[in-house]
Amino acid sequence: MAKILYEGKSKVILEGRDDKSALVYYKDTATAFDGKKKEDLNGKGKLNAAISHLIYGRLEENGIETHLLEVVDDTSALVKKAEIVMVEVIVRNVAAGSFSKKYGVPEGTELKNTTIEFSLKDDTLGDPQINESQVTALGIATADELNQMKVQALRINEILSKIFDNVGIRLVDYKLEFGRYEDRLILCDEISPDSCRFWDKETNKKLDKDRFRRDMGNVLDGYQDVLERLQV
Numbered sequence: 001m002a003k004i005l006y007e008g009k010s011k012v013i014l015e016g017r018d019d020k021s022a023l024v025y026y027k028d029t030a031t032a033f034d035g036k037k038k039e040d041l042n043g044k045g046k047l048n049a050a051i052s053h054l055i056y057g058r059l060e061e062n063g064i065e066t067h068l069l070e071v072v073d074d075t076s077a078l079v080k081k082a083e084i085v086m087v088e089v090i091v092r093n094v095a096a097g098s099f100s101k102k103y104g105v106p107e108g109t110e111l112k113n114t115t116i117e118f119s120l121k122d123d124t125l126g127d128p129q130i131n132e133s134q135v136t137a138l139g140i141a142t143a144d145e146l147n148q149m150k151v152q153a154l155r156i157n158e159i160l161s162k163i164f165d166n167v168g169i170r171l172v173d174y175k176l177e178f179g180r181y182e183d184r185l186i187l188c189d190e191i192s193p194d195s196c197r198f199w200d201k202e203t204n205k206k207l208d209k210d211r212f213r214r215d216m217g218n219v220l221d222g223y224q225d226v227l228e229r230l231q232v
């Protein structure tokens with residue numbers, strides 16, 4: 001068994017083939033509210049791995065560099081070992097979640113333009129929102145890196161919006177993470193129903209982790225539905 005480099009809430013990062021790669025293992029554990037709510041959902045790791053790998057493949061085809069090197073099995077992949085930028089990039093097309101609460105906008109309101117916001121990647125602080133001058137003031141990322149992340153996030157949003165629209169899914173909002181690799185920033189972490197809000201276009205049925213956060217039941221049926229739609 002390879003050495004564990006880091007264990008997160010839903011993934012384990014193990015030593016890769018060399019010091020430029022790592023092995024990501026997707027766990028079945030579901031967490032919400034900065035880890036305060038936690039449960040094992042049998043098969044979640046497999047579903048998220050399959051969905052994320054499918055999406056990363058499509059992004060690569062469209063010229064976005066991701067950390068994905070090689071899918072190893074149902075629950076793990078070899079990735080480029082990058083230094084994660086400690087801000088989460090939140091992309092929104094439709095109001096939901098914390099945005100709806102904070103700005104008093106009903107969930108489901110279509111936004112006139114895509115919004116991009118940053119939050120500090122720190123569970124102990126509850127991942128607080130942070131602005132660009134604060135990110136640079138704290139030395140978390142440079143202005144140039146922030147700019148690169150915004151440009152890439154908008155490009156990723158264009159690609160993903162098309163992919164999901166084609167399979168009858170509304171891409172409401174999601175979180176991206178980037179990492180420093182050699183001389184550039186690449187897309188890291190995962191894109192899955194754990195980190196996105198996916199709603200059925202016709203019925204607005206939630207197909208993502210909100211089913212877990214809000215105790216709506218049938219959590220993995222939603223994930224399975226997303227996977228099956230992407231596979232066609």
Ligand code: TYD
Binds near residue numbers: 197
């Ligand atoms: P947001 O509405 O800010 O937070 P919450 O889920 O608490 O209402 O989340 C926007 C999107 O980003 C949503 O699809 C969940 C995702 N996200 C994460 O995956 N991890 C995070 O730490 C945060 C803050 C958001």
